[in-house]
Amino acid sequence: MKAFFRITVPMMQAGIVSGAILSWVTMISELSTAIILYTGRTKTLTVAIYTEVIRGNYGTAAALSTILTLLTVASLLLFNKMNGGKELSL
Numbered sequence: 001m002k003a004f005f006r007i008t009v010p011m012m013q014a015g016i017v018s019g020a021i022l023s024w025v026t027m028i029s030e031l032s033t034a035i036i037l038y039t040g041r042t043k044t045l046t047v048a049i050y051t052e053v054i055r056g057n058y059g060t061a062a063a064l065s066t067i068l069t070l071l072t073v074a075s076l077l078l079f080n081k082m083n084g085g086k087e088l089s090l
Helices: 002-029 031-037 045-055 058-083
Strands: none
Touching: 002 058, 045 058
């Protein structure tokens, strides 16, 4: 167990963090998941974007899309900072 935590876990750490970040990015921009989570009391960002496009409010949809894009970029920059700028290979 000592060798596992000293050797294996540090080797797996970058993969675990990158998987978590990619899952987060996919989750915040996935429309089908957002539709499932949507209720009368909650409105997800992707559902709001879709609704505004259907209504023809392209300016509002563009503003919401910008927010979604900024959240995605911020998530990726946070990951890059946590990773130390090192490249990951799969």
